[in-house]
Amino acid sequence: MSDAISLYEAIGGAATMDKLIPAFYERVGSHPALTPIFPEDLTEVARKQYMFMTQFLGGPPLYSEERGHPRLRRRHLPFEITPERKDAWLECMKAAMDEADIEEPHFSFMLERLTMTAHHMMNTP
Template sequence: MTHSGTIFESIGGFDSIDRLVTAFYKRVGQHPKLIPIFPEDLTETARKQRLFLTQFFGGPKLYQEDRGHPMMRRRHLPFPITPQRRDAWLECMGEALIEAEIEEPYRTAIFERLTMTANHMMNTPE
């Protein structure tokens, strides 16, 4: 199977992003450290995450078309993101990558990129 150079296409495009985001928010909505900083209804949050991850991993620039420049750190400043919350977020994402059946080497590449992003989002000490 030949893939072009983007992670987005290599993992199977929109369907894989959708599976990943669905698996991720199923966990976020139940995680005691994350519940306080996420809305009760995660529908819109998940929609924006699908757009962002599509663009972040080399697919169409859907997030930018819908929301403008990502500016992720600025958009996350209203939420107290501590090291423990970063770790909880990454734990949920790691499990979601497995559930969504994202294959290696893409699973590790995605997790590494999202770890850098999560580190950048931290804005509050414990």
């Protein structure tokens, strides 16, 4: 058995998610590039993001247990995700990661994975 821990555990697990997700959606909810594609009430979106991010970072498979396979690109097709919105999303997430005190080398690794995912999500020039 490996002694390796997941990124989720390395950054502090649920305690960090409890800081990261609210910090992220506080920014999303006021970002002019993002508000057009998000609902006014971000409660349910934040709950789903919490489950997804937990699973994405190697924690418990909360998202899949409730909602099935993430199918991120497919689930996001109804929303125009432009390069500007991709950058805005990453800007909000990076600031939230700072606020949640995610330290190096985990910060850079996590941001790299999220950046690759964000690029994959773009569906509008």
